Amino acid sequence: MLLISQRTTPCPSGRHRDCRPDALRIEITCLIYISFIRGQRGIATRHQTLKNRGITRLARPFNKLDTTNMEMNRTKFLIGSLVVFLTALISPGQDRNSAISTMNAKRLWDMAVIAQGGRDKLFAITNEVVRYSASKNGQPFSESLYVFPDKWWNFEDSGTQMFGRTMRMEDYQTRQNYILRKNQKNAELFPIVSERLDQSLDANGHVRWMPPSTFLLETKWWTPEIRSAGSAKMEGRTVDVVNVLVNGLDIDFFFDRDTHLCIRRKVGSTYSQEATDLSEYANVDGIMVPTRITYKADGVVKYASYKFNVRYDERVFEKPPLPAEFGVWERPT
Numbered sequence: 209m210l211l212i213s214q215r216t217t218p219c220p221s222g223r224h225r226d227c228r229p230d231a232l233r234i235e236i237t238c239l240i241y242i243s244f245i246r247g248q249r250g251i252a253t254r255h256q257t258l259k260n261r262g263i264t265r266l267a268r269p270f271n272k273l274d275t276t277n278m279e280m281n282r283t284k285f286l287i288g289s290l291v292v293f294l295t296a297l298i299s300p301g302q303d304r305n306s307a308i309s310t311m312n313a314k315r316l317w318d319m320a321v322i323a324q325g326g327r328d329k330l331f332a333i334t335n336e337v338v339r340y341s342a343s344k345n346g347q348p349f350s351e352s353l354y355v356f357p358d359k360w361w362n363f364e365d366s367g368t369q370m371f372g373r374t375m376r377m378e379d380y381q382t383r384q385n386y387i388l389r390k391n392q393k394n395a396e397l398f399p400i401v402s403e404r405l406d407q408s409l410d411a412n413g414h415v416r417w418m419p420p421s422t423f424l425l426e427t428k429w430w431t432p433e434i435r436s437a438g439s440a441k442m443e444g445r446t447v448d449v450v451n452v453l454v455n456g457l458d459i460d461f462f463f464d465r466d467t468h469l470c471i472r473r474k475v476g477s478t479y480s481q482e483a484t485d486l487s488e489y490a491n492v493d494g495i496m497v498p499t500r501i502t503y504k505a506d507g508v509v510k511y512a513s514y515k516f517n518v519r520y521d522e523r524v525f526e527k528p529p530l531p532a533e534f535g536v537w538e539r540p541t
Contacts, residue, residue: 313437313450316463321425323468325495331428337515338422344511353520353537354422357429358415361524361537373532379525380408380415388528395528410456419454420475423497430454442472469496492516
């Protein structure tokens with residue numbers, strides 16, 4: 209028993225038996241087996257003793273436990289014990305490695321959350337505005353207002369005669385939306401089509417694209433399931449990689465080992481297969497956010513600016529505000 213315990217892998221946390229399920233399973237299996245053997249021998253010995261003494265009345269109940277049945281029972285138990293023994297040697301090691309990976313992933317994730325600003329600040333955010341431009345400090349071509357956890361308003365100016373300006377809104381609480389296209393004066397609310405709902409919502413009704421679109425690791429409305437951690441080479445340097453599941457999306461986050469900020473993100477679900485590089489971080493109200501967004505698939509680069517907890521006009525989620533231009537979401541003073 210002692211030799212078996214000594215051959216198990218030492219507890220990674222130093223907490224003795226509670227982190228050594230392999231040793232415990234082996235020891236318990238051995239104890240059960242020894243008790244079983246002793247019990248079988250005890251029955252046989254008692255039976256023979258009673259017969260020798262001629263006390264046949266007391267020995268009669270033991271007659272059913274003949275030697276053949278005892279040997280068969282012992283053989284069956286030995287095989288079962290062997291299976292448990294081998295399982296203790298193999299499976300717990302895998303479980304332990306998985307547990308260590310998850311613990312490491314949570315540690316890395318917590319450092320990243322702290323690097324972005326900390327949970328207190330992240331959880332205080334209720335809405336966010338993101339503007340995109342084609343060059344740093346250039347004219348914006350897209351602006352989105354995200355009201356957590358399920359509303360989105362967007363205005364885009366393509367700068368072309370064909371598409372011009374487009375305004376759209378999606379409210380996943382009411383399942384209503386509108387689209388105001390070029391030269392239109394008004395747009396009516398209509399139900400979000402089922403294909404868009406299937407694309408946007410997970411099984412629990414959470415908006416899938418809300419976390420990656422806002423570049424926030426956590427908020428009061430989404431906290432990822434931390435699953436595993438590893439490392440990867442990125443432009444000649446080693447980075448930490450944490451895999452999470454958030455709002456139905458399987459995402460790999462690549463974190464810089466010095467700053468602990470996310471420098472690449474890869475969404476590994478049917479929603480998107482693209483890797484996105486995040487760089488040139490800026491501090492906005494105590495939150496670190498990337499201002500340069502590079503889509504690896506086609507090399508497109510966008511520059512982003514951010515606002516948090518803005519005063520917005522709630523009527524933008526009822527009808528398109530006019531004139532159609534940037535900033536019309538703001539609440540009138």
